[in-house]
Amino acid sequence: MDFPSIPQAKHVLNMTNQAIAATQQLRTTVTNVFEFLRDGMNADENSTQSSSNQFLQRYQELLQAVNKDFTELEKLGNAMTTVPELSVTPLGPAGQLGMESSADDNSLFQNTLLAYQWYTKSHSRGQIAHSTFHAYKRTTSTSATSLLKARRGLVSNPPQTVKPHHFPANQLDNYLSNMLPRQVPDLSIKVIFSLGSTRILHITVEHVFFALISFKSLYIEKIIVRGLDEDILNQAENPDMFTSSRYECMRQITDHATSALLYVDHYPQLQIDLKPRFILTWLQNYKTLFSDSCNKCGKILSAGVPPTWRDFKTHAPYHSTCK
Template structure:
């Protein structure tokens, strides 16, 4: 790995450069001041001696610098700074400090990312979750990519792939507000759902009836779809996995697809379509087996 620059070496080179500069400025300072009172009687001699000493200092420092610089590897290509190169073209005075701020904030986010991934792996070992733990997914902490800042193309790919794997579930993507996707799902003739995404993370779900218009913020007028919306929120939180966002979306869609038999399949526990008090069909689906249950019948 010759490409990566040894930071320690670079740092020592920079320090020696700084000391060289310091010693040179010392020389010029002494020269500018000329003879001073503390040089005494034969001030000329003393002044020359002092100057000579300072110049040898410069020499030593220069040699130091040369040594450290020859130790440095030669970069093969010019550094690619991405979009930040344009910052150098900034002409206004107060904005020229932006680059340092940028680098600092980058370091901060990098650290936060690192700490949070450590925290995530620690927290997932302690079973704070009240529902089933999908331990398989938490172990693989391979590549750490950001999940809320994904290119629209990638989001489209993930969702279109899911769309293709179901015949009776139609998924359409729209982007009414900037780059974040709002996904409409038509599940057979049973229900419609709308899911708001932030990058690849699901942020909001609303389920409404087949004969209703889709809206993100108004609840359905049917009791059963209000119940399904409530359960969909629980599922969205259950499947939430910032390290493997694609898996989370896919699992949620599989779960939502199991509502295709919302009205036709009786509850697995009591065997009835309607619960005797709520008069609702089984509006809950088990996260693993996808079996239908009444809210009151699941343990």
């Protein structure tokens, strides 16, 4: 919120006083016109032509005075600057401080508003710190209680959490080869490289592109997207996970896929088998890459490139410059 400086406030106050004085002058001249018409002409003056001319001349002078005062008031009104709106933040009775004419009182209102904003921000951050501390306290207390019960023999088999990097190899192969293809039936999925806990999947989005996805156990390390007419293997006959596509739209989709990996990593509470499913479901929406129009501009092509961005929640298509 922008506040008027003291010179601006003084200027507005000066213009307001001039406008009030001009309004009073206009009321006086208008009153003179009506009083003159009320008195009219004397009976003995109605008979002479000169008296009639003098009456009309005086009436014309009074009207010209009214017109002059009205023009002056209109100029003052147009020259006045608009006072910034200070009632956006609800301060209750403190908002009345802005009606004071003294510059010191106006600065008091400004300082009060700044103090209120500082208090609101501090209160909000205090609430966040309070909730974070109690969440940490509950987690620590739960862990300590579980450990104490385990030492006392009250918990025979404490729950074990399987981490993505320690997923059993046989279960990993079964998941990537059988379970995952059934979850996203519109994609062609096959394992083309397997060494230790590393797997590389070849994903084909029908008639659009293929993607190479590198898994470290059940954790996705990298995604690269290329056109259907581009090479899958490098000169050593291994899956090429480093060469960028020669097509601009495929390079953009690779960047967006990397963003999708970062997005899904922000949700550690998700089960480890749901993250690959999320990524492949998101890639599945590119099957209409060359026919979808942008949800913002309504066009199919922008700078010769189709809408390569898909929203993570709604899967709506957007150009990279429109998202």
